[in-house]
Amino acid sequence: MRLPPFNPYIAVGIGVLSVSTSAVFVKLADQAPAAMIANYRLLIAVLLMAPIILAKYRHEIKHIERKDWLLSTLAGVFLAFHFILWFESLNYTSVASSVVLVTLQPIFAFLGTYIFFKERFSYGAIISMLIALIGSIIISWGDFQISGMALFGDILALLGAITVTGYFLLGQRVRRNLSLMTYTFVVYGVSSSTLIVYNLLVGNAFTGYPMDHWWIFIALAIIPTFFGHTLFNWALKWLSTSTISMGIVFEPIGASILAYIILDEKVTASQLLGGTIVLFGLFLFILSTNRKTTLTISKKKQQDD
Secondary structure (H helix, E strand, C coil): CCCCCCCHHHHHHHHHHHHCCHHHHHHHCCCCCHHHHHHHHHHHHHHHHHHHHHHHHHHHHHCCCHHHHHHHHHHHHHHHHHHHHHHHHCCCCCHHHHHHHHCCHHHHHHHHHHHHHCCCCCHHHHHHHHHHHHHHHHHHHHHHHHCHHHHHHHHHHHHHHHHHHHHHHHHHHHCCCCCHHHHHHHHHHHHHHHHHHHHHHHCCCCCCCCHHHHHHHHHHHHHHHHHHHHHHHHHCCCCCHHHHHHHHHHHHHHHHHHHHHHHCCCCCHHHHHHHHHHHHHHHHHHHHHCCCCCCCCCCCCCCCC
16 A cells, blocks of 8 residues: 555644534525535536546546445445434534534444454444443433423434544545545435435425525535545545544534534533533543554655555
8 A cells, every 4th residue: 555645634623624614504505404404515516526537547437346336325425414414413412412413433433343344343442432421411411401402403303413424434444445535525426316306306496595605605515525534435445444533532622612603502510511521432432442653644745455
């Protein structure tokens, strides 16, 4: 395996900052259905990538093996339903609750790597998972006291965490064989197609949204998608699914700050307490599952892989 042109941990950091904007953008596009916001986010991303793919990566797409096509297709479907579930959760609960619960994906990711990749876990990992789950229960209980719909939003966010874990686990396998651009284009294309079909089936309108919503769709395609998920996909070449999921632990902090500044969303006592416990549990989880590895960074710039 070739050496990365720059430190993949830095790429994950940039990705986390970028995805922190996603929930706020979705909240601002309040006149569009969640599935339609997700649809245009990925469709615009695919259209922006198409000229580069046709010019430089067309030959690679022709030689994708059948197994990689299958795994990429499944990853795209998981990503589509992650966006549907998570974006829909923001219609019922706050940015703070939704993003914290979606960030529980490291727990599901580690369980997934244990089942599929036979990664071992320690007693420390089990304890930290329990701590994080206790925090999520506190958040959900506090939201239930506010309204049953807020609790419903929390459940949707948790389902969004499970589906995005499936997306990352599948991506970890496929990225060993495909370049970043090819894999991303295929997965975003499949995900966008899935969302188009879904929106047609449920009868969502494809037009008629305010002009500011279209700018939000474009911003979602560029900032959290290209500088967020695409960088995560790039890092999957060298880092495990669990490692990348751990980095995303910082997303709720950035998202909550942005929601307070832009949306004037206040954080309740139960959200603050539960969120703190969740993040504490996830940080313990990082320490208990972290393995000492040495990653050598190439000093010479190499072609994008």
